Amino acid sequence: MATTKRTVEVELSTTGLDAQGRPQRVPLVSDEGGNVLTMEAPPGIEPDFNGEHMLINIGPQHPATHGVLRLVLELDGETVVRCIPHVGYLHCGFEKIGEYRQYNQIIPWTDREDYLNSPGNNVAFALGAERLFGIEITERCKVLRVITCELSRIMSHLVWAGTTCIDIGAFTPFLWMFYQREAIYKLLEDWVGARLTTTITRVGGMAADIPDGWVDQLKHFTRTFPKTMSEVDRVVTRNGIWVGRTVGLGVMNPDEAVNYGLTGPMLRASGVAYDVRKDFPYLDYETYDFEVPIGSSGDVYDRYLVRMEEMRQSIRIIEQAIARLSDGPVNIDDHRVVLPPKSKATSDMESMIHHFKQVMEGPRPPIGESYVAVESPKGEKGYYMVSDGTSKPVRWRIRPPSFVNLSAIPKMVEGHLLSDVIAINASIDIVMGEIDR
Amino acid sequence: MSDTAPFTPVIAGAAATNAPAPSTPRNVPNRGGAANPTAEALRAKFGSAIGRVDVVWGETTVIVDKARFSEIAQWLHDDPSQRYDLLADVTAVEFRDPEQPLEVVWHLRSLPFRRFLRLKVQLDKSQKLSVPSVWSIWKSADWIERECFDMFGITFEGHPDLRRILMWEQYKEGFPLRKDFPLRGRFSRSEQLRQALAANPEARYSMEELSIAQAYEDLPDEMRRRLSAGEKTGE
Numbered sequence: 150m151a152t153t154k155r156t157v158e159v160e161l162s163t164t165g166l167d168a169q170g171r172p173q174r175v176p177l178v179s180d181e182g183g184n185v186l187t188m189e190a191p192p193g194i195e196p197d198f199n200g201e202h203m204l205i206n207i208g209p210q211h212p213a214t215h216g217v218l219r220l221v222l223e224l225d226g227e228t229v230v231r232c233i234p235h236v237g238y239l240h241c242g243f244e245k246i247g248e249y250r251q252y253n254q255i256i257p258w259t260d261r262e263d264y265l266n267s268p269g270n271n272v273a274f275a276l277g278a279e280r281l282f283g284i285e286i287t288e289r290c291k292v293l294r295v296i297t298c299e300l301s302r303i304m305s306h307l308v309w310a311g312t313t314c315i316d317i318g319a320f321t322p323f324l325w326m327f328y329q330r331e332a333i334y335k336l337l338e339d340w341v342g343a344r345l346t347t348t349i350t351r352v353g354g355m356a357a358d359i360p361d362g363w364v365d366q367l368k369h370f371t372r373t374f375p376k377t378m379s380e381v382d383r384v385v386t387r388n389g390i391w392v393g394r395t396v397g398l399g400v401m402n403p404d405e406a407v408n409y410g411l412t413g414p415m416l417r418a419s420g421v422a423y424d425v426r427k428d429f430p431y432l433d434y435e436t437y438d439f440e441v442p443i444g445s446s447g448d449v450y451d452r453y454l455v456r457m458e459e460m461r462q463s464i465r466i467i468e469q470a471i472a473r474l475s476d477g478p479v480n481i482d483d484h485r486v487v488l489p490p491k492s493k494a495t496s497d498m499e500s501m502i503h504h505f506k507q508v509m510e511g512p513r514p515p516i517g518e519s520y521v522a523v524e525s526p527k528g529e530k531g532y533y534m535v536s537d538g539t540s541k542p543v544r545w546r547i548r549p550p551s552f553v554n555l556s557a558i559p560k561m562v563e564g565h566l567l568s569d570v571i572a573i574n575a576s577i578d579i580v581m582g583e584i585d586r
Numbered sequence: 587m588s589d590t591a592p593f594t595p596v597i598a599g600a601a602a603t604n605a606p607a608p609s610t611p612r613n614v615p616n617r618g619g620a621a622n623p624t625a626e627a628l629r630a631k632f633g634s635a636i637g638r639v640d641v642v643w644g645e646t647t648v649i650v651d652k653a654r655f656s657e658i659a660q661w662l663h664d665d666p667s668q669r670y671d672l673l674a675d676v677t678a679v680e681f682r683d684p685e686q687p688l689e690v691v692w693h694l695r696s697l698p699f700r701r702f703l704r705l706k707v708q709l710d711k712s713q714k715l716s717v718p719s720v721w722s723i724w725k726s727a728d729w730i731e732r733e734c735f736d737m738f739g740i741t742f743e744g745h746p747d748l749r750r751i752l753m754w755e756q757y758k759e760g761f762p763l764r765k766d767f768p769l770r771g772r773f774s775r776s777e778q779l780r781q782a783l784a785a786n787p788e789a790r791y792s793m794e795e796l797s798i799a800q801a802y803e804d805l806p807d808e809m810r811r812r813l814s815a816g817e818k819t820g821e
Contacts, residue, residue: 204795221795233795237752244737245762249769280643283616403596407671407697410726420593423672423697428598430610445592515616517642520693520704522674531693535679543682544763548675548693556729585752 202230205567209238213316213571216581218555220570227566232559236552239585247545251511252278252352255545259532260346262547263583265308268337268349269301269525275350276431277521277532281514282486284353289477291432293355295470296367298432298523299463303374304333305526305578306456313453313575314385317394322381329377332370339363352512353487354480364471371464371471378460386457395450399561399573402447409557412550413528414455415577419447425524437466449576456578459526486512511540520548527551527578547586551579601669601698608700614644622646624668624696624703632658637708647704655707656718656744662694662703663723670694670703673724676731678738680711680765690717690740709740719745737763755792756785 208219217238223231243262247255259274260267272294279286286294307330311323334344340363341349341356349356385391401411406419416423424441426434442458444451480487488507489500514536522531528550535544554577562570599605618641625639625648635658637649650658662670674693681688687708694703709715719742721727731742732751739761742748750757758781759772771778 204791206791221791223795233792237750237754240752242762245767245769280614283614283643285613403593405725407596408725410673410724410730412672421596421598421697423596423598428608428697428700429702430608433610435607435609443595445595447593517616518645518647518679519643520645520675520702529674531675533675533677533691533693537682539682544677544679546675546677552729552733553726556726560725 207570209235214574215312215579216584218574218579218581218584220558220574222562222567222570224567227568229562229565229567229570232562232570234555234558236555236581236584239581241586243586244545244547247542249541251540252281252514252542253511255542256350257346257348259547260348261582262549262586263305263525263527263530263551263580264345265305265580266301266526267345268297268347269305269523270530271348271350272298272432273521273523273525273530274532275352276523277519277534278352278514280519280521281517281534281536282352282512283515284481284483284486286353286481287478289475290354290479290481292470292474293359293479294350295432295434295437296467296474297349299466299470300333300336302463302526303460304330306460307333309456309526309575309578310381310385310453313572314391316571316575318390319385319388322385325377325380329370329374332373336363336366336370339366351480351487353483358479364474367467368471371467374464375461378457382457386454392450394569394572395453395576396448397446398449398565398569399576400446400448401557401561405560406447409560410553411528411557412553413524413526413578414452414459415528415554417442418444418451418455420445425522425529429522431521431523437469439466449572452576452578456526513538513540522548525550527580527583528554547583549583549586551577552584555579555584596697598697599700602700605700611644617642619644622701622703624648624662624670624701627667628658628662631661645702645704647706649706649708652707652709652717655705656720658705659692659718659720659723668696669698670696670701672697673720673726673730676720676727676734678734678740678763680738680763682765684711684765687711688715688738688740690734692720714741715739716741716743718743719748721745737761739764 203224205222205224206219207222208214209217214220219235219238221233221235222229243258247258250258256271256274259270263270307326311326314320314322337347337349338344340359341347401409401415401419403419403421406416407421411419412423420443422441422443425431427441439462442455442462444455484500484503489503493500494504495501516536516538518533518535520531520533522529529548530550531548533544533546533548534542537543558574558577561573565573599608621639621641625646628648629636629639632654635651635654637651640647662668672695674695675691677691679689679691688711690707690709692705694705695701696703707717709717715738717740719727719731721731721742721744727745728747729751731745732748734740735742735748736750736752749755753762760767773781
């Protein structure tokens with residue numbers, strides 16, 4: 150009987166799961182009767198690979214390493230015995246450059262470190278600088294920044310989920326997610342004119358107020374986005390291949406996870422309910438009603454579930470933020486820090502002086518230091534700034550969440566198969582721009 | 587489906603049940619304000635090893651003595667009334683004023699008590715820059731301390747694998763975040779280019795890695811000589 154195309158498809162799409170829920174491994178070598186042939190060498194011949202460990206190099210130019218990460222693996226057969234990560238290929242010296250820049254001039258650099266989350270970084274840096282200056286921002290600015298942060302969280306998680314789907318062998322969810330990510334980029338483009346490198350904040354306010362009709366576009370997004378989420382959910386969450394390739398991989402128990410400094414979804418998947426937005430709030434996050442999802446087994450699958458739920462919670466926060474978006478000024482009314490409007494700078498003497506002083510010299514914070522951490526999509530992102538009273542920081546330090554999360558990868562991959570290294574590496578959600586800075 | 591039993595959730599702030607709900611700090615004064623109670627506890631426990639306690643913008647900074655730093659860190663991690671279980675960051679600050687000492691900064695978080703603490707050790711720049719490593723207490727210190735060593739040249743005594751992380755192993759220009767390091771690097775552009783072109787692409791594996799795969803026999807003579815001389819990394 151000739152096999153029709155349809156029956157072949159049915160056969161291919163039927164996943165065989167074993168008792169552990171993993172896909173059954175089909176033996177590659179079998180005789181005509183279906184008996185599995187072993188790879189044992191014929192008698193009298195010593196196999197030359199006996200007990201030998203193999204060195205394999207992944208990256209730095211490899212799509213599955215999500216950037217220029219390089220992993221050197223010691224393999225015993227297909228099992229990872231040791232993993233030696235190498236980073237630094239993208240090192241640009243952001244922190245050094247920051248010591249030669251005024252505070253507002255540093256904000257474009259924050260775009261470029263974690264480039265999937267640039268609006269969130271801008272907000273984090275502005276919050277740090279504002280604590281250093283002792284500035285209280287306006288209510289409208291706070292709400293706009295909450296919207297910015299949550300949009301950028303969704304953006305980053307979409308890229309994570311899409312690329313991880315590709316790593317594990319699903320292409321369609323990637324396209325759906327990137328379609329929605331494009332919608333967010335459109336929103337940001339309408340607001341500040343840039344897509345990837347937004348530079349959306351300034352010390353003491355925002356680069357611009359939202360344009361007319363922007364909130365309606367945002368509402369349209371919050372209405373349509375959950376549909377994509379449920380589609381992805383339907384295709385991925387209970388998919389046999391997805392479950393089989395993610396469950397039980399890279400497990401970190403809660404104590405280890407905290408000790409290794411994991412933060413963000415990585416930590417929460419291990420069952421530790423630490424979220425900077427809840428525990429060390431900023432931007433009035435304590436007044437928003439949202440939940441922090443936590444996992445129960447700390448594996449790659451839980452990290453996926455946590456991130457999916459975080460996107461839904463972000464939509465909840467955005468909806469509440471839209472409801473409380475009030476009229477009023479965005480920037481603070483202190484022209485020693487915030488530039489006066491251009492029309493005033495060309496007509497009013499005092500505004501012109503402020504404008505000149507700020508452009509030529511830059512605002513000066515008092516002597517002091519501040520460490521402000523925000524919940525970035527990757528984890529706790531902290532900016533530590535030290536001022537000696539001049540208009541440029543003495544030290545600007547980025548606390549990179551994915552750098553610390555990645556440092557646990559040798560611990561996570563040891564004992565797993567080579568193909569699982571890709572899934573575990575993807576689950577960390579690394580951005581090399583942030584790791585190497 | 588997983589091999590391990592599900593974990594019991596760990597809730598941050600669970601140990602401080604009577605503490606008020608956390609809220610966004612408002613109108614924080616530049617200096618002063620309520621200090622983290624850990625600062626008092628540290629002074630009571632370690633006395634003269636605890637130097638100045640500053641509260642700057644609501645964040646408590648404790649300057650501690652380098653000699654007893656390991657002990658203090660261990661106590662902060664283990665003591666049931668402190669439980670600083672998350673080491674957020676390790677970094678250093680060098681001031682523009684060359685008279686001021688170089689500061690090594692640790693940012694600690696206590697998840698059970700929802701506390702944040704900054705520890706500082708001041709190092710005299712005329713002496714060898716070294717502080718004890720906290721790797722044995724917090725594993726997260728591994729890469730962060732390596733980065734601090736890479737950027738400032740501070741030796742973390744007791745770190746198991748202290749080598750450069752962001753710069754490459756043969757980087758000879760010094761420590762980039764030191765104030766005496768020029769923004770464009772120590773060497774001229776032509777020298778930097780010459781070194782990049784002269785880099786040995788064979789050395790992209792460290793010696794340690796090459797010893798894994800019995801590939802040693804196939805190595806060039808020069809690399810075998812370096813390996814037998816005990817060189818650890820060729821990155």
